[in-house]
Amino acid sequence: MYAELGHYALILAFIFAIVQAIIPMIGAQxxxxxxxxxxxxxxxxxxxxxxxxxxxxxxxxxxxxxxVKLVWANSHTDKPMLYKxxxxxxxxxxxxxxxxxxxxxxxxxxxxxxxxxxxxxxxRVLSVQAMIGVAFLGFMIFTSNPFLRLDExxxxxxxxxxxxxxxxxxxxxxxxxxxxxxLSMAFSFAIAALIEGKVDAAWARWVRPWTLAAWxxxxxxxxxxxxxxxxxxxxxxxWFWDPVENASFMPxxxxxxxxxxxxxxxxxxxLKAWTVLLAxxxxxxSLIGTFLVRSGVLTxxxxxxxxxxxxxxxxxxLFVAIGGGLTLYAFRASTLRSGSVFSTFSRESGLVLNxxxxxxxxxxxxxxxxxxxxxxxxxxxxxxxxxxxxxxxFTPFMVVLAMxxxxxxxxxxxxxxxxxxxxxxxxxxxxxVALGAFIWASQTGGRMLAPVGLTLAAWIILGAVADFxxxxxxxxxxxxxxxxxxxxxxxxxxxxxxxxSGLGLIIFGISAVTAWxxxxxxxxxxxxxxELSGYYFTLNKVENIAGPNYDAVRAEILVEDGDKSWLxxxxxxxxxxxxxxxxxxxxxxxxxxxxxxxxxxPQEGGGYAVRVYIKPFVDWIWIGALLMAFGGIxxxxxxxxxxxxxxxxxxxxxxxxx
Amino acid sequence: MRYILLILMLASPAWAVEPSEMLDDPAMEARAxxxxxxxxxxxxxxxxxxxxxxxxxxxxxxxxxxxxxxGDSDEQVMQYMVDRYGEYVLLKPRFSASNMILWLTGPLxxxxxxxxxxxxxxxxxxxxxAEGLDxxxxxxxxxxLQE
Numbered sequence: 001m002y003a004e005l006g007h008y009a010l011i012l013a014f015i016f017a018i019v020q021a022i023i024p025m026i027g028a029q030x031x032x033x034x035x036x037x038x039x040x041x042x043x044x045x046x047x048x049x050x051x052x053x054x055x056x057x058x059x060x061x062x063x064x065x066x067x068v069k070l071v072w073a074n075s076h077t078d079k080p081m082l083y084k085x086x087x088x089x090x091x092x093x094x095x096x097x098x099x100x101x102x103x104x105x106x107x108x109x110x111x112x113x114x115x116x117x118x119x120x121x122x123x124r125v126l127s128v129q130a131m132i133g134v135a136f137l138g139f140m141i142f143t144s145n146p147f148l149r150l151d152e153x154x155x156x157x158x159x160x161x162x163x164x165x166x167x168x169x170x171x172x173x174x175x176x177x178x179x180x181x182x183l184s185m186a187f188s189f190a191i192a193a194l195i196e197g198k199v200d201a202a203w204a205r206w207v208r209p210w211t212l213a214a215w216x217x218x219x220x221x222x223x224x225x226x227x228x229x230x231x232x233x234x235x236x237x238x239w240f241w242d243p244v245e246n247a248s249f250m251p252x253x254x255x256x257x258x259x260x261x262x263x264x265x266x267x268x269x270x271l272k273a274w275t276v277l278l279a280x281x282x283x284x285x286s287l288i289g290t291f292l293v294r295s296g297v298l299t300x301x302x303x304x305x306x307x308x309x310x311x312x313x314x315x316x317x318l319f320v321a322i323g324g325g326l327t328l329y330a331f332r333a334s335t336l337r338s339g340s341v342f343s344t345f346s347r348e349s350g351l352v353l354n355x356x357x358x359x360x361x362x363x364x365x366x367x368x369x370x371x372x373x374x375x376x377x378x379x380x381x382x383x384x385x386x387x388x389x390x391x392x393x394f395t396p397f398m399v400v401l402a403m404x405x406x407x408x409x410x411x412x413x414x415x416x417x418x419x420x421x422x423x424x425x426x427x428x429x430x431x432x433v434a435l436g437a438f439i440w441a442s443q444t445g446g447r448m449l450a451p452v453g454l455t456l457a458a459w460i461i462l463g464a465v466a467d468f469x470x471x472x473x474x475x476x477x478x479x480x481x482x483x484x485x486x487x488x489x490x491x492x493x494x495x496x497x498x499x500x501s502g503l504g505l506i507i508f509g510i511s512a513v514t515a516w517x518x519x520x521x522x523x524x525x526x527x528x529x530x531e532l533s534g535y536y537f538t539l540n541k542v543e544n545i546a547g548p549n550y551d552a553v554r555a556e557i558l559v560e561d562g563d564k565s566w567l568x569x570x571x572x573x574x575x576x577x578x579x580x581x582x583x584x585x586x587x588x589x590x591x592x593x594x595x596x597x598x599x600x601x602p603q604e605g606g607g608y609a610v611r612v613y614i615k616p617f618v619d620w621i622w623i624g625a626l627l628m629a630f631g632g633i634x635x636x637x638x639x640x641x642x643x644x645x646x647x648x649x650x651x652x653x654x655x656x657x658x
Numbered sequence: 659m660r661y662i663l664l665i666l667m668l669a670s671p672a673w674a675v676e677p678s679e680m681l682d683d684p685a686m687e688a689r690a691x692x693x694x695x696x697x698x699x700x701x702x703x704x705x706x707x708x709x710x711x712x713x714x715x716x717x718x719x720x721x722x723x724x725x726x727x728x729g730d731s732d733e734q735v736m737q738y739m740v741d742r743y744g745e746y747v748l749l750k751p752r753f754s755a756s757n758m759i760l761w762l763t764g765p766l767x768x769x770x771x772x773x774x775x776x777x778x779x780x781x782x783x784x785x786x787x788a789e790g791l792d793x794x795x796x797x798x799x800x801x802x803l804q805e
Contacts, residue, residue: 388696389749
């Protein structure tokens with residue numbers, strides 16, 4: 001019953017999306033207000049219908065209705081309730097329903113809160129948004145229906161992949177989808193702007209918060225996935241340059257570029273055509289990511305060819321959206337000319353450099369990810385493009401970006417004097433380089449990674465601090481006055497400093513753990529005490545433990561650090577239903593280092609294989625990512641997005657000019 | 659969702675290098691680890707043999723250590739693997755004619771994009787540099803200053 005209701009709601013939403021795609025667009029072209037306003041109720045109803053469909057599917061999972069094929073394939077009565085619910089989107093069909101629901105949420109928000117948009121722009125945006133909805137609702141209904149029933153009702157389900165029974169991964173897809181789909185708004189605004197032939201500050205002020213929100217969700221989603229891989233996969237890696245990871249990283253890079261270039265459009269009314277192009281590219285990367293993950297093309301070109309229905313459909317959406325978007329761009333971009341003037345040294349130029357580096361870096365990831373597919377498709381030969389390639393081809397762009405960032409961030413708009421802009425930064429630059437030199441001198445072995453990485457990290461963070469110190473006229477005015485100035489800085493400035501510092505922390509974490517990680521792999525006998533970088537480890541015992549839906553072998557290891565000591569429990573789980581073993585590493589987390597222990601198999605001569613890592617400062621990678629996302633939130637609450645967009649009200653008087 | 663494929667390909671999650679496989683000579687073992695991080699586990703999805711716990715990855719780890727003990731250089735070991743399993747095992751593709759585009763994407767795009775960006779910036783910088791602000795710009799400046 002509930003499944004049928006959900007199915008029905010899905011089909012109705014599809015029909016409403018078709019109406020929303022056609023009527024408002026015609027209305028906007030002809031200037032018919034009543035046709036344009038059709039977009040608003042249709043977007044809202046579409047959202048309610050998809051919410052109903054999603055609720056119906058969730059209910060089927062909660063009550064374990066195994067007559068629904070999807071529930072049978074992905075759930076089990078033994079599963080904890082949290083994972084019954086997250087099981088809704090931990091599979092292909094359900095995740096596509098979530099995708100469509102999020103798309104509808106965004107559409108309905110523009111319909112509901114977009115009263116200050118010009119009616120024709122709003123109608124066109126919602127129409128384009130509905131076209132994407134039609135494509136993906138059609139994809140669900142025709143190839144991936146989550147509401148299909150089984151003829152005979154099985155007694156129990158076949159469970160969920162035990163590796164997915166994890167909070168980090170359970171909430172990773174919704175965040176990624178919020179990001180992917182959030183970029184559809186930027187795309188819809190870009191297409192609408194191309195049709196109208198007009199891009200102005202008001203347009204940018206609408207696009208930027210959407211991009212910012214999407215970017216923030218992507219950041220959190222990627223960080224959650226990376227954190228999950230770190231503690232769940234059992235060898236403590238945090239980024240593998242896996243194609244599936246790259247699929248989410250490409251839209252992140254593109255949206256990072258986009259939210260910087262949108263600032264230029266908003267504040268300086270230039271870089272318009274490029275920003276529109278970036279908006280199209282960012283969403284295209286989202287679609288390509290969806291295609292890569294959903295089509296099975298990654299496993300092999302062959303797997304894709306044997307069951308091309310789904311992949312073929314997504315590929316079709318891809319060609320229409322990207323091809324259509326770029327064609328429209330080719331015809332209309334020339335109408336987006338802008339007259340603003342700026343000199344070679346200016347924040348505009350800094351942001352152009354930012355966009356250049358981020359875009360080329362995204363292109364490198366894109367080509368690297370698709371290269372093996374292309375080679376196999378054209379020559380039939382199989383080659384691999386993995387982490388060593390990306391480390392070499394991608395990292396230089398980030399190094400240059402990190403070097404330029406603090407300078408670009410303090411330069412004023414229009415015309416900067418390099419010497420004047422650099423004035424607050426010289427001290428910090430010297431400090432960063434001194435720090436790097438100190439590290440280089442104090443470490444044994446000649447690896448440059450730690451000194452260079454830490455210099456860059458310090459430079460970005462100290463640069464942000466220096467920017468704030470000079471903006472608050474710290475030292476030149478009384479302390480309370482400085483504090484007042486800081487408080488009165490626009491939130492977007494706070495967001496900028498926080499997000500940039502987050503990047504600095506990520507670079508710090510990656511450099512530190514890559515350069516200074518210690519590892520020990522050995523067969524450990526009971527009671528044998530051994531040392532790794534100042535810590536002592538003793539395997540006390542290994543015991544069998546029964547969990548709710550798994551059996552585990554759990555080791556107790558005594559860890560001693562000077563006069564402190566504590567116990568750690570790495571284990572191996574075997575999930576009963578799936579007969580699938582997983583490694584549960586024991587991690588002792590602290591801000592300066594993680595002690596990471598993974599348990600292996602019993603060895604022939606007695607004892608257990610044990611793998612121990614000391615990972616210095618590794619958690620700063622995720623702290624940095626969260627700080628970045630937090631910077632996004634702070635920036636999102638900037639006054640100018642809350643105040644009615646087209647008519648700008650005065651900001652607090654004390655806020656200094658940029 | 660992006661890890662699901664990855665997970666499915668892991669027969670059982672990571673155990674990777676076993677203590678019994680490791681060489682007694684720490685320097686040679688360190689070389690082996692570096693080499694094995696650059697070699698792909700041929701039955702896995704984008705996993706190197708150092709991280710993989712598939713049977714074939716273990717075989718390759720042992721094999722490459724045997725080559726090292728036999729006195730091969732790092733390059734010789736790599737070549738040995740490529741001869742047996744093809745270029746597919748190299749996680750960093752060779753800089754060959756067929757992979758030229760892959761390797762040159764970054765530098766070429768940076769060059770082209772850089773030229774484009776410089777032309778754009780210089781064009782932006784030319785007109786009306788020395789002249790004062792027109793009324794439009796003054797209004798904009800006033801607004802910017804108010805922020």
